[in-house]
C-alpha cells in the first residue's frame with residue numbers, strides 16, 4: 001500500500017464526515033448529553049482546528065480520536081488521544097462526558113470505557129472545548145478557570161503554537177514529543193524530543209540514548225539550532241522559573257498553519273503549509289542528516305545519506321518485517337538469512353562462520369567492546385569467532401573492537417574526508433552465505449542488498465511545521481519585505497507599476513526576463529517574468545516550492561510572487577553586484593581579490609549545504625553556475641534561479657532535453673541519464689570552484705578538441721606535483737593565500753569525482769573550506785584521465 005493510498009484513505013474517511021450533532025450544540029464543545037460519535041466533529045471557533053474520530057487509512061481497522069488542521073486537505077493528526085488503545089472495527093466509538101465528569105471514549109453499544117482522561121475532577125458538571133489554539137480543554141461548566149485536563153499536557157508527536165514541552169516542576173509532569181510507531185499506527189514509537197533537567201533539548205532513542213542535543217538557550221535560540229531564527233518565523237520562548245522549565249513558540253499571525261514535530265524516522269522538523277502550492281514544506285530538520293538519527297534504519301543495516309533508498313540491509317541480511325518497513329517503521333531492521341549455527345556446536349564455535357568485509361569507509365556500529373592486547377586482525381577475528389554472540393569485529397588504528405548482538409547505527413561516510421579512512425568492519429555470516437570466491441576476492445564498491453523503500457522521503461512530509469503569512473489585500477507597498485517574514489502574494493497591477501510596466505530589463509534567458517522594480521520605500525526588486533505558459537508554470541511552482549519559505553543568507557530571497565491568468569511572476573530582492581560570471585569572465589567586471597573569492601566559495605557551499613540537508617527533503621538546485629550566483633552590496637554570494645530545482649526526483653533526463661542544460665557543469669551521471677542525487681550540485685559546484693581559481697571558463701581552455709589545457713585536468717595533475725600557484729588567475733598578480741588555494745583545488749577535484757559516492761557532501765565541503773577537516777589528496781578523476789589518453793569525450797560548454 002502506498003503512501004498515496006494512505007492519504008487518499010484518510011481524505012475519504014475525513015471528508016465524508018458530516019456533522020450529525022444536534023444543531024443546538026456549540027461546534028467546539030462536548031458536554032454532558034452532547035457527545036460526539038461517528039463522523040461528527042468539533043471545529044474550533046476560529047475554524048482552524050477540527051477534532052473527531054479518524055482512520056489513517058480507509059482499509060485500517062483502527063479508529064482514533066484526534067485533532068487536525070481543519071483547512072488542510074491532506075489531513076494529518078497533530079494530536080491523538082488513544083494511540084495506544086485504538087477503537088477496533090466493528091466497534092463504533094463515542095466521545096462523551098462520563099458520569100464522573102471525565103472525558104471518555106466509549107463503546108457506543110456497550111458503553112464500556114475504551115479511553116478516559118482519568119483526571120481528578122472535583123465536579124461531574126464538566127465540558128470539553130476545542131480551543132482556537134488546538135488545545136482540547138476539560139473544565140468545569142460553571143467556571144472555565146477550573147481546568148481538570150488539557151490535551152496540551154499530553155502531546156503526541158507535534159508541538160502546536162502555545163503548547164509547552166518540558167517540566168512542570170510543581171507536579172513533576174514532563175511533556176515531551178514522541179514519534180508515532182509508523183505512518184498509520186498512532187501508538188508511540190521509539191524517538192522522543194524532550195527538555196532535559198539540564199535545560200537542553202534532547203532527541204532520544206528508546207527514552208535513553210541521546211543522539212542530538214540543542215545546546216544551551218542563548219536568549220533567542222538554542223546554540224546548536226541557529227536555524228530556529230533564520231528559517232523560522234514563529235517566536236520561540238524558553239521559560240525557566242522555580243515552577244517550570246519549558247519551551248514554547250507563538251505565532252505572529254494566528255492564521256498561519258505551522259507545525260513543529262518529530263517524524264516516524266526520528267528527525268525533529270519545522271515546516272509550513274503553503275496554500276498556493278497546496279503542500280507542506282519542511283523548513284528544517286534536526287539532526288540535519290537522517291543517518292545521524294540513532295538506528296534510523298534499524299539493526300543490521302547501513303545508512304547512506306543521499307542514496308535512494310537511504311537504508312540497505314547488510315550483506316547476508318534481509319528485511320525483518322517488510323510490512324512495517326513499508327509503513328515507515330524500520331525498528332525491525334534486517335534479519336540474518338542463514339543462522340550462524342554456532343549455537344549448537346558446543347565447543348567448536350565459529351566453524352560454520354565467515355567474515356565479510358563491509359567495503360567503503362563506515363561509521364562503526366554503536367557500542368563496540370575494545371579488546372586490549374590484540375596484535376593483529378587475525379587475532380581480533382579469532383576472539384570474535386570464539387564467542388557465538390559476537391556479530392562483528394574491526395581492527396585498525398583504534399585496535400581491536402568486537403560487537404555482540406544487534407549492530408546499530410552503521411553509516412557510510414563519504415571518501416573525501418580523512419576521517420573517512422576508517423577501519424573496516426567485518427560482519428560475521430554463516431559460511432553458506434559466502435561462496436569461497438566472494439571471500440577471497442577483493443570486493444569493489446559497496447555490497448549491499450538493496451531494499452525497496454524508495455520514496456520514503458515523501459512520507460516525511462507527514463510531519464512538519466511552518467508558517468505562511470499573506471498580505472491579504474496585496475498591499476505590498478505598505479509591507480516591509482526586507483527582513484520580513486513569509487512571502488507576499490502581489491497584485492499584477494502593483495508589479496506593473498513597480499517595474500514601470502516592465503521597462504528596465506536586467507537580463508533574461510529562455511525562461512523569460514528579469515526587470516528592475518522599485519517599492520515606494522526605495523527598496524529595489526528584481527521581478528522575474530516567466531514566459532511560456534506551461535513551462536513557466538512548472539518553473540514557477542519549482543521556485544515557489546523550493547525557495548518559498550526557506551531563508552538563508554546565501555540564498556537569494558524570494559519576496560513574493562504573482563499569479564494572474566497566464567502570468568507568472570517572481571519577486572526577489574535586488575542584487576546590485578550582478579552575478580559571479582560578470583566579475584570572473586567579463587572585462588567590465590571588478591577583479592575579485594582572493595579573500596573575496598574564498599568567501600564566495602564558502603558562501604555558495606553553505607547555501608547548497610542548507611538546500612541539500614538543512615531545510616527540507618533535499619532540494620537539488622540542478623543548475624549551479626556562475627550566472628546563478630548573485631552578489632549583494634557586500635559581495636556576499638546568493639544562489640539564485642531555482643527554476644530547475646527538484647525535490648529528489650527522476651525527471652532529470654527530461655530536464656536535460658529542455659533548453660537550459662548548462663553542459664560544462666553537468667555531472668556524468670546526469671549526462672548518462674541515470675538517477676541523480678544532490679551530488680550533481682556538488683559536481684557543478686566543483687566546476688565553479690575551478691573557474692573561481694582561474695578566472696576563466698573551464699571550457700575556454702579547450703581548443704580544437706585539445707583537452708590537455710583543460711583547467712580541471714591541469715589542477716588535478718599539478719596538485720600532485722605541488723605547483724598550484726602558477727595556475728591562479730593572473731589578474732590576482734600572485735596576491736593569494738596559497739594554503740587556501742591548495743585547499744580549494746583539492747576540494748574542487750573531490751567534487752568532480754566520477755563516482756558520486758566519492759564526492760563529498762556540501763556540508764563536508766563547508767567544513768573543508770572552513771579548515772575544520774583536513775582534505776586528503778584527491779585522485780585524478782577517471783574522466784579526466786581518459787581525456788589525456790585521448791579517449792572519451794569530455795563535456796564542454798555549448
Ligand SMILES: *[C@@H]1O[C@H](CO)[C@@H](O)[C@H](O)[C@H]1NC(C)=O
Nearest residue numbers: 026028044045046047129132
Ligand atoms: C466565536 O467567534 C465569533 C466571531 O467569529 C465571536 O463573535 C464569538 O464571541 C466567538 N465565541 C467564543 C465562545 O469565543
Ligand SMILES: *[C@@H]1O[C@H](CO)[C@@H](O)[C@H](O)[C@H]1NC(C)=O
Nearest residue numbers: 032098099100101123124125
Ligand atoms: C453528578 O453527580 C450527582 C451526585 O453526585 C448525581 O446526582 C448526578 O446525576 C451526576 N450527574 C451526571 C451528569 O452524571
Ligand SMILES: *[C@@H]1O[C@H](CO)[C@@H](O)[C@H](O)[C@H]1NC(C)=O
Nearest residue numbers: 117118119120121148171173
Ligand atoms: C488524584 O488524586 C489522588 C488522590 O488525591 C492522587 O493520589 C493522585 O496523584 C491525583 N492524580 C493526579 C493526576 O493528580
Ligand SMILES: *[C@@H]1O[C@H](CO)[C@@H](O)[C@H](O)[C@H]1NC(C)=O
Nearest residue numbers: 139140142143144145146147
Ligand atoms: C473559578 O475557579 C478558579 C480556580 O479554581 C477560582 O480561583 C475562582 O474563584 C473560581 N470562580 C468562581 C466564580 O467560582
Ligand SMILES: *[C@@H]1O[C@H](CO)[C@@H](O)[C@H](O)[C@H]1NC(C)=O
Nearest residue numbers: 190205206207208331332406
Ligand atoms: C528499549 O529499552 C528497553 C528497556 O528500557 C528494552 O527492554 C528494549 O529492548 C529496548 N528496545 C530496543 C528496540 O532495544
Ligand SMILES: *[C@@H]1O[C@H](CO)[C@@H](O)[C@H](O)[C@H]1NC(C)=O
Nearest residue numbers: 234235236237249250251252
Ligand atoms: C514572544 O513571545 C513571548 C512570550 O509569549 C512574548 O513575551 C514576546 O513579547 C514575544 N515576542 C515577540 C517579538 O512577539
Ligand SMILES: *[C@@H]1O[C@H](CO)[C@@H](O)[C@H](O)[C@H]1NC(C)=O
Nearest residue numbers: 169170239240241242243244
Ligand atoms: C510558582 O508557583 C507558586 C505557587 O503556585 C507561586 O506562588 C509563584 O509565584 C510561582 N512562581 C513563578 C515564578 O511563577
Ligand SMILES: *[C@@H]1O[C@H](CO)[C@@H](O)[C@H](O)[C@H]1NC(C)=O
Nearest residue numbers: 369386387388389390404405
Ligand atoms: C560472549 O560474550 C558475551 C557478551 O560479552 C558474554 O556475556 C558471554 O559470557 C561470552 N560467552 C563466552 C562463551 O565467552
